[in-house]
Amino acid sequence: MRGLILLVLLFAWPSFSTPALAAERKEFCVFDVAGANGFVYKTLEIYKRQAVAKGVQLHMRPYNNEQKAVEDFEAGNCDLVAVTDMGVRRYNDFTGSISAIGAVPRYEDLKVLMYILASPRVADHLETETYQVLGVAPMGAAYLFVNDRQINHVDALKGKRITVFDGHHDARHMIEYVGAEPVDARISNFHTLFNRGDADISYAPGAAYEVLEMFRGMGESGGIVRYPVGQVTVQLVARKGAFEERFVRQSRRLISRLYPEAMRVIRQYEDAIPESRWIDISPEDVRAYQAMLRGVRLDMQSSEDAQVQLAANAYNDDMMTILRKVRCYTNPGAEECSASDRE
Template identity: 35%
Template sequence: MKKGIFILSTFTLLSFSSLVQAKQNICVFDLLGKAGESYKFIEEWALASKNWGAEVNLLAYQDEAKVEKDFKAGVCDAFYMTSMRARAYNKFAGSIDALGGVPSNHIAQKAISYVLDKRNKKRLISTIGNEKYEVAGIGQIGTAYLFVRDKSINTIEKAKGKKFAILHYDQAQRIIVQRIGAEPVMADISNFVKKFNNGEVDMIAAPAYAFKPLEIYKGLGTTGTMINFPVVNVTADLIIRPDQFPEGFADQSRNWFVRQLPKSFAMVQRLEAGIPAKYKMNLSKEDHEKYQKLLRDGRIDLTKQGIYEQTMMTVLKKARCTVERTNFECSLSGE
């Protein structure tokens, strides 16, 4: 009898020990792998997460499709990748990246702070099938601008018939490119710049984060330009399976992300300032408003289709109109 109790106690202790020592695998996407700013950012988060009762193990990926595949297969207990792809797991957080919805770093910082606020906790938890997911953080990657191989493509009308590389899994990009009359060319985040640099496409949208490491300047050459118009704000979502983490972990994590925002936006501003002025071109006031109206119409349509989340669209409009009260859209309904 005593021997049986001893064996049972041993197994109980071993089980408890393995539970305590269990590590959570986090699949982290960064175009530059472990050398990238996003990966380094999550390394800092991983260090802080020890204080919240976790022992995370980071796995670096340069291919988002592989991140999602491994997450679905159970290789990862969480992932960190662009909101455009993560939107499928939480539409509320993923809608921050709505086309034209966040036209400045100032508004982006407000939007991310709002989403991660404790008042939105319920909106950050979603159930798909039998799986529960929770947004445990949102990181800023930066505003994506238009890059064209020929600076004469400086109006919406001149974009008609031009080839535009889009991320094949993002319906929003496909719809908006078709609206301007350009030809969408399917690509992935790992190869869309290559298509631009080798002349397969005439246009792309990319943040300053990609400019130097992916050598976008090669595609620009001496005839191309960066149109200084914010097409979309690019963020990354940290999404976890909450049952694999200690209680209250996501709350602590979100608070940490909010505290890092000033540092994240300083990084974005540094990268944007690093793009030589010779590559930048401003739109005329008339064309600037044309693009804004085009993106607004696209957002309204995409929200009706269920691609963007309505509450987030209302929040983003309020944020835009708080900063720029005289903008044409502030007197219009619809968002």
């Protein structure tokens, strides 16, 4: 009898171990400016644990240099890479357009958008012939960090030096549109340029105040304009075929469910900024910012200038329409919702 039990267990063993054996190991390269200690990396560790239950074992590798993460991904050293929406533009212009200047002004808008991106109805937009986007999660609204509190309205931007990331053609156009001076920067050094006084203004999520010590560049007279000029997201990209289609769909849902945790940390960073450091602007100035940012986007779409067209090419028309519909869903009384020149 004992021998029979052992025999049964012996033949049953493979079925007991199948889930562990079936968990496919993949290299997951994650960009976070703070490396493994950053909140993006730690948030995606939750995703990693959830992926195991779906049969995929992810080996995470932290990068504090986005370009290096991209290079390793393109060299085939990463099956999956997590980069910013700026970094993802080379792979998918639809999700790369989320960071369009002023296009997602409120976290309420972002929440609706995250729900849309997890829907099968937009799945085709997350695919190209070569790459797939496996999910999008928030990194926080981008605010203007300034070295002078008097830079609190659109007209005050004129003549100021503003950092602009390499390849961020739409942001460069906005800077030139308002009469400011672009200061070339990279994600790895923009805060250094601001902190040492080479730029008057730099845009970044609130977490940069503490993580990148951007309070140093603000000095005694600076602050953070409490109006988002865009949203920064982290996006997961893989080569088409690197993961089974079932997991691709599951991954998008898993990432969308991280929204509450990501927002908890984002708000924690924003709430930790001393209230005296925030620069509140009047409702009139908010409307002026909204009008200016919308004017920038419309100008890019209509201009025949080659450099402006380069900026316009950063935006996917379908995404811009979705973003406009989202804004009008959360704020139906906005002027743009009834304007004839709607995006």
